[in-house]
Amino acid sequence: MSIVAGCDVGSLTAKAVIMEKGRIISSALLRSKTNPQLSAEAVMQEALSKAGLSMDDIRYCIGTGYGRKNISFVDKDISEIACHGRGARWLNPGARTIIDIGGQDCKAVRLDKDGNVVKFVANDKCASGTGRFLEVMARLLDIPIEEMGSLSSKSTAPITLSSTCTVWAQADIVKYINSGHKIEDIGAGVNSAMAKRAAILANSVGIEQDVCMTGGVAKNEGVVQDLEKLLGKNIKKMRKADPQIAGAIGAAIFAMESLNGRS
Amino acid sequence: MIVAGCDIGSLSAKAVIMEGNTVIGKGVVRAGTNPVDSAKEAMAIALGDSGLSMEKIKKIVATGYGKEMIPFANAVESEIVCHARGAFWNLQTARTVIDIGGQDAKAIRMDKNGNVVRYLYNDKCASGTGRFLEVMADALDVSLDEMGKISSQSKEKLVISNQCVIFAETEVVSLVNEGRAVPDIIKALHTAMAGRVASMVLSIGTEDDIIMTGGVAKNSGLFAALSTSLKKPVHSMKNLDPQITGALGAALIASRMSEQ
Numbered sequence: 001m002s003i004v005a006g007c008d009v010g011s012l013t014a015k016a017v018i019m020e021k022g023r024i025i026s027s028a029l030l031r032s033k034t035n036p037q038l039s040a041e042a043v044m045q046e047a048l049s050k051a052g053l054s055m056d057d058i059r060y061c062i063g064t065g066y067g068r069k070n071i072s073f074v075d076k077d078i079s080e081i082a083c084h085g086r087g088a089r090w091l092n093p094g095a096r097t098i099i100d101i102g103g104q105d106c107k108a109v110r111l112d113k114d115g116n117v118v119k120f121v122a123n124d125k126c127a128s129g130t131g132r133f134l135e136v137m138a139r140l141l142d143i144p145i146e147e148m149g150s151l152s153s154k155s156t157a158p159i160t161l162s163s164t165c166t167v168w169a170q171a172d173i174v175k176y177i178n179s180g181h182k183i184e185d186i187g188a189g190v191n192s193a194m195a196k197r198a199a200i201l202a203n204s205v206g207i208e209q210d211v212c213m214t215g216g217v218a219k220n221e222g223v224v225q226d227l228e229k230l231l232g233k234n235i236k237k238m239r240k241a242d243p244q245i246a247g248a249i250g251a252a253i254f255a256m257e258s259l260n261g262r263s
Numbered sequence: 264m265i266v267a268g269c270d271i272g273s274l275s276a277k278a279v280i281m282e283g284n285t286v287i288g289k290g291v292v293r294a295g296t297n298p299v300d301s302a303k304e305a306m307a308i309a310l311g312d313s314g315l316s317m318e319k320i321k322k323i324v325a326t327g328y329g330k331e332m333i334p335f336a337n338a339v340e341s342e343i344v345c346h347a348r349g350a351f352w353n354l355q356t357a358r359t360v361i362d363i364g365g366q367d368a369k370a371i372r373m374d375k376n377g378n379v380v381r382y383l384y385n386d387k388c389a390s391g392t393g394r395f396l397e398v399m400a401d402a403l404d405v406s407l408d409e410m411g412k413i414s415s416q417s418k419e420k421l422v423i424s425n426q427c428v429i430f431a432e433t434e435v436v437s438l439v440n441e442g443r444a445v446p447d448i449i450k451a452l453h454t455a456m457a458g459r460v461a462s463m464v465l466s467i468g469t470e471d472d473i474i475m476t477g478g479v480a481k482n483s484g485l486f487a488a489l490s491t492s493l494k495k496p497v498h499s500m501k502n503l504d505p506q507i508t509g510a511l512g513a514a515l516i517a518s519r520m521s522e523q
Contacts, residue, residue: 127429166429167389
């Protein structure tokens with residue numbers, strides 16, 4: 001048996017994927033705990049128990065994500081950029097431009113036709129355009145973050161946020177709420193502000209099709225549709241697996257390659 | 264000749280009354296929702312302070328983001344020019360002004376006559392503005408006015424790596440949960456904020472002397488952190504509330520206008 005695993009410990013969530021013969025046999029996603037090691041152990045344990053396996057069954061494990069240097073059970077760690085690129089290619093072999101929006105960062109990666117990283121940019125300095133922006137606004141609107149995306153299609157008169165900064169935008173949103181604007185119109189404005197920031201990053205690496213989105217925000221259809229409009233390109237849906245676990249998938253694929261290379 | 268300057272900022276309204284070259288009255292109020300009311304209130308306090316009535320004031324210049332709305336102003340002038348003028352009047356050797364307000368930050372370079380040569384202005388990002396400290400004071404449950412004093416009790420060096428208000432706030436919460444001492448956290452926050460301000464100041468180039476104005480200039484901890492970041496002494500306004508610098512500059516401009 002050549003069972004491998006990838007573990008992606010992000011700022012807000014931890015993800016684990018277990019693969020065998022190029023197929024996902026189990027995956028898990030949890031809210032991050034107080035330290036990366038605890039998050040990694042918990043998410044890995046959940047993925048293992050879903051598959052009815054124990055840690056001893058994993059022949060090779062690769063860690064990624066911001067907490068990757070602090071996971072004791074991995075054989076190796078690889079950058080998020082490489083793992084998201086590889087994961088996106090597995091989800092869609094035609095992927096060339098990948099926009100990954102995580103809980104506290106936003107990245108754009110352009111790959112060549114063989115899947116090698118040609119160019120990438122990342123923002124982890126400013127909360128605007130990251131999942132955090134969305135989270136802060138969802139809390140203000142008092143709706144679950146999973147429901148933010150659907151607001152865009154319900155909106156008839158979306159607001160326009162004039163501030164990019166999360167702090168200033170927060171104050172703007174409070175004003176909109178107090179002046180009686182509809183939740184869906186405000187939510188649609190938030191989604192479109194997210195898309196604007198992501199488009200800047202995507203354009204700076206250059207757009208080549210297929211364009212794909214990974215990370216938790218890829219599940220927000222409002223952001224995805226606004227981004228399609230801004231880029232003038234379709235964003236390919238990735239139905240093979242949850243786009244939020246793309247990094248962990250990439251890590252598992254690298255683990256598989258490491259194992260094959262070694263044997 | 265008696266003149267006045269009125270500075271309507273995002274968080275506070277300030278008024279200064281001058282006679283000749285002397286400040287004879289001042290007023291500072293927290294800005295309400297209506298800039299006109301805030302301006303009137305600040306002006307009323309300054310008038311009371313000087314024992315004068317509105318009729319005695321020959322000319323009034325308004326500045327700050329609400330300047331266009333002040334009904335009793337005879338003229339308006341930009342915040343940049345007013346802050347430069349006010350700081351230069353207080354310290355003639357000043358060539359660089361760092362002004363940090365509640366929702367913005369400015370770096371201004373002046374020539375030897377106090378004229379503005381170059382400036383940079385940030386109101387797009389809350390980091391490096393007074394809001395940064397306000398959010399952190401809230402998170403730590405301490406008074407904004409006491410942050411400077413509290414930071415002086417710091418014993419251990421901590422590092423806050425984020426400059427973004429949102430991310431730094433998360434770091435603060437983690438540090439609190441780790442059981443770190445509040446003075447150490449506040450000192451680290453001052454250092455992080457000074458880093459953000461210093462990068463703005465350095466991008467227009469500093470020339471000695473450097474002076475800091477605005478409400479945030481009342482925070483001694485930030486002064487120390489900024490001096491360290493810039494590797495140069497940062498001066499404070501002498502015998503004058505740094506928060507009224509813009510209003511003072513506006514009054515000086517009113518004074519010059521009334522002489523012409």
